[in-house]
Amino acid sequence: MIQIDNVKKSYAAEVEIGPLNISIPKAGLTSLIGPNGAGKSTTLLMIGRLLNLDEGQIKIANMDVSKSKSKDLAKIVTVLRQENHFVTRLTVRQLAGFGRFPHSKGRLTDEDEAIISKYIDFLDLTDLENRYLDELSGGQRQRAYVAMVLCQETEYVLLDEPLNNLDVARSVRMMEHLRYAANEFGRTILTVMHDINFAAKYSDRICAMKHGQIAAFGTVDEVMDPKILTDIFETKIEIIEGPYGPIAIY
Incomplete structure (x- = not known):
């Protein structure tokens, strides 16, 4: 469970997040939605300890995010933020291998290599695993980053707009991957989403x-x-019942 109690974050007198109080159950996929500037990414990054809290407490699996050691936290939660600044002369497989660092400390074992291969295959990157990141499209790089996150094999996965740079077909495939990861691997996935209907479907x-x-x-x-x-x-939205659940019509 992700437990958020009385969490606040202030950027200026006129920009404040919180107080936030919410319990996100273990397992499954939860989407954060809302207009631009609503605080979605800030909330996600505070949960992942990439932003400090001004007030309150966040616990993941009963571990206090603010007080736990980084090496311990890295074994239960991983975060993919919107901006990624890895050296482009890394291959897809090398990037995915970074996800094993909390476990291998840089010395990959046969087990680590098998896990890397599993998620490269899972995200349809097998034919690209030896390509450099600067040789990939934006959508291909996004899938490579998600592979890195999944390779960490944490129970909790935080994704800030994982559909960035993906066309509709790849967005569908990505959400199917995440849905499968939640179902079959028992992951607790929290993701920031801009598309209400993708959030509703998956x-x-x-x-x-x-x-x-x-x-x-x-x-x-x-x-x-x-x-x-x-x-x-703050705009009129109607809901119709589609073949796979409710659909928002703007």
């Missing part, structure tokens, strides 16, 4: 944010409510 739960506050949290059916979404996005 998530177990949705957390909607507005003005640095949690405006709604619950199952897809509970949050995909026209009144809730219209208020959050």
Whole structure:
């Protein structure tokens, strides 16, 4: 479980996140949605300890994020942020191998290599594993970064806009991968999403944010409510029932 209690983050007098109070259950896929500037990425990065809290407490699997040792935290949670600045003269396989560092400390074993191969195959990167990152499209690089994150084999996976640089077909495939990882590998995945309908189709739960506050949290059916979404996005949104669940119409 991810437990967030009275968490606040202030950037200036007029920009404040929180107080946030929420319990995100173990296992499954939870999406953070909301308009630009709602606090989604800030919240995700605080959970992953890439941003310090000003107030409050965050626990992941009963480990206090602010007080736990980095080496211990790295074995239960991994984070993929929007901006990635790896040296481009790395191959896909070398990048994925960085995900094993908390376990191997840079000395890859046969078991590590098998895990790297598993996730490279899982994300359809087998034919690209020896290509350099600067030789890939933006979408291919995004899949390589996700492979690195999954190679860490943590129970908790935090992804900040994993559909960046992906076309519709690749976005669908990525979400299918994440859905499978949640189901088959038992991962607890928390992801920032801009597309409400992708969130609705693939998530177990949705957390909607507005003005640095949690405006709604619950199952897809509970949050995909026209009144809730219209208020959050400040534009009229209707909900129709599609073949795979509710669909938001702007």
